[in-house]
Amino acid sequence: MGPATDIAEPLEVLETDCGYGLGVRSLAAWRAGDVVHRFSGVVGAELKQHTLQVNEHLHISGTRYIGYLSHGCDPNCRLDMSSFEMVALKDIAAGDLLTIDYAATEDRLFRQFACHCSALTCRRWITGRAEGADAEGRAYLARLALETAA
Template identity: 35%
Template sequence: MHSQSLHTIKPWIEGGPGLRARRDIAEGTKLYRVSGMLSALPTRTSLQVGAALHIDSATAEWRFIEHSCAPNLHMDFVDWSFRADRDIAVGELLTFNYLTTEARMAAPFTCSCGESECFGEISGFAKLAHDLKERLRNRVAPHLWAGEAGGCIFGAFQAMPGTL
């Protein structure tokens, strides 16, 4: 199914643009495959895909997916796509945990998700205490765990120079 029929960009309560489900979305549904321009530097809207590699797109809808410490989406690191973590109701804001892909945030912020196990300051995976990193273990990008040992994993993409 084409992603356009699943979600739409709408303003939400916090005042910024966000993606909301246009219809009910079943758990496991693939919503977006990440694509865009590759860069060594992070931006406020980029997604980290390797130890020193980020992907950004000025036109991709996925850049409007908001952060939550209890998200309804996760990144599938096999094909670098966003998938529904659970059933998502029509109108629900689409979210994922930025700490699962970003070693260091280009624009850190204090989370206001209101979840009982909120991480508080969202500065990046590298800045988390070990026990908080362990809470994310099943959803963290391979490059972040590899980064804990100084490695880099980036094999899921086949890209032309400068693009993905």
């Protein structure tokens, strides 16, 4: 099932209004399970800011959209790194910001960061799946715990 539109690539990179830099918005509506986008790029060994991990040793860079996806702890998309497809996890409306869970593909992040997504399951500090919080993250989480206890 594709989108009900004839726009060849109904995605748009934009500056997000929440101060997290660039994001990707869908210009079309999708149903859960739809392939939203097929991506391509340059696959190499280097981990960089907008790369995504393909397997244990390789990262993809120079992608048109997926390098700019925002993180969400309860995301509306996932990346299939064997078929190079972005798949909708939920129904998506035209205009929605597309999100993925960075820890679903990345062992290590180029840079860990605080998360303010609205998910009930928000992890507050985002790391790769194979690493713990760095010193900044541990301090941030400790501060949050104090504020919650107060």
